[in-house]
Amino acid sequence: MALQNERPSGSAGLNDDIGEKKRLELYRTQVVIREAEQRAFDLFLQNLVKGTSHLSLGQEAVAAGFACAMQKGDLSFCTYRGHAHTLARGVSVEKVLGELMQRDNGLMRGKGGSMHLTSEEHGVMGSYAIIGAHLPIACGAAWRAQYKGDKDVSVCFFGDGTTNIGAFHEALNFAAVWKLPVVFVCENNLYMEYTPIGDVTAVKSPAGDRAAAYGLEKIVIDGNDADVVYRAARAAFEKARAGNGPSLIECLTYRHSGHSRADPAKYRPEGELEKWKLRDPIKIYKDRLKQFGVRPKAIDDIDASVRQEVDDATEACKRAPMPPLDILTTDVYADGGWAWRN
């Protein structure tokens, strides 16, 4: 088992394999997700975010680690818990919050909602709300790359609960047999929704222990350490780009909030959340930056600029109009309309 959990000491200096520039990007990305998700929760309490929303508070390192290892043109396929992955690819906080707040400035002008964030110009090829649906779809995008000789990698994020649905197994086998440039990323946050994943899964590592069935290496990593995630992502992308087929990576992490906004997460044993908060990915990474000699002022500046960005986005969304009713019937078909008859 390749449990990559080594803690770099300060001695590696700023010129280790990740480097200061990338580390600051990893940190900033995580803070953007943290602040935007926290704001989404606050706006929900004010009844300004409607419908449902599934937050990634506590899971920021997975999204940041993978996105920062991606190149332009690489494709992200996300789940309904997809705000983090969308933000991590560079989509603006305003576009994401606007969609959650059902405004005309939202990423899809209110037509998709929280669970379907999509921004193809950023390589975010959709957020999929039917468990497992996007694993085969990511295979198809990877098949296109293989067929056309394109060098992009398709990266597919999903939760631990997905490992028990048929599409997961169909996609893993398909990708392995066709040797596709796709990377499957399981965010194991220990709960499928309200039920502990261990209660409903025949193996200990829901993704890792299934890898062997598809001839893949078992990879289980610390999903709360962005450096560890980044390194695992980089290795998997290299393998995919070299034509050596798919990877399945299980990231151990924990969500600080409930499954969705309707869930107070009372099923968690006492003390579990507090224990995981000691391993808060942002706290870990802030310490990491300090270890590598980044000045506290530089870190504070990132925090302040992100907060400003989220504040500005919130105000812009509050001012933004609701979507006009004439978009109701647009884009059902490729001609832009909805006509089903003459």
Place this chain on the structure above:
Amino acid sequence: MAEMTYRDAVARGIAQEMTRDPDVVFLGEDVAKAGGVFKATVGLFEQFGPLRVRDTPISEQAILGAAMGAAMTGLKPIAEIMFSDFFAVCFDYIANEFPKSRYMSNGQTKCPLVVRTGNGAGSRFGAQHSQSVENWCMMIPGLKVVAPSTPRDVIGLMAAAVRDPDPVIFFEHKSLYPMKGEVPDGEIVDTLGSAKIVRPGKDATICALALMVPRALAAAETLKSEHGIDCEVVDVRSLVPLDTQTILGSVARTHRLFTVEENPRLCGWGAEIVSIVADEAFYELDGPPVRITTPHIPLPAADILEDIVLPTPQRIAETVKRSLGS
């Protein structure tokens, strides 16, 4: 002009499009080296090679999901689902993914793909390999749905489906595979959303689809020769887009409407056509519209039983004759 089977027309239609456009690729179970379980895709693997014509595992979700991912990112996949009954195990893609991604993404996502499938009864395969499920797809906004009844239409509508920028579900009727028909030489390209009057007549309009078209035509011949009733037969061909103008125009001339469906009774496509005609041409009608369907039961396997439940030329002719009071 040459005579060709409906089965061979499938391979010719796909080959025509693969020759034209290198982005057209084809995948499915047993479709490549074996040439398909119905032998409808024989020769494609040899002609276009293993990168473009690919055998898949028995993984219907992977087949349709992969087709979608490829379509979203620049290819024009044709995916085969061996029997349309198997749509039930991959319906997420048909119902939730293909047809909704463009709308949900506010027009960002494209999905130009074709799912072709063996549909319909008559092969004594029983309740899970014989259904006509085109109505399952007709009810979903965002899909297009076609079902050709002749070899020529197989080629023309396949070309139209592959060239269409939306997801198209292409229903081939299993019992039509051995049927022969005249097919012009050269490229054939049809348009989606056009019905065809395959027999003009003045006394009644009979709307039919796929296998029910030749049966409706046979019934029309009997009605004419034995009872002097002159029926117009409309091959609906495309359920979405639906060519209501051809149907409404026909009813305006004949003043009677019959639909012939293989679907079980409830929520078959004929109900939608009857509803449209009732809404928009009620005062053209000289009598109630009549739906001829299979009864609302699962399909039986034994030939003596299956033959009773499907609409036959005899049942169509008798129903029309009785309804017209002749």
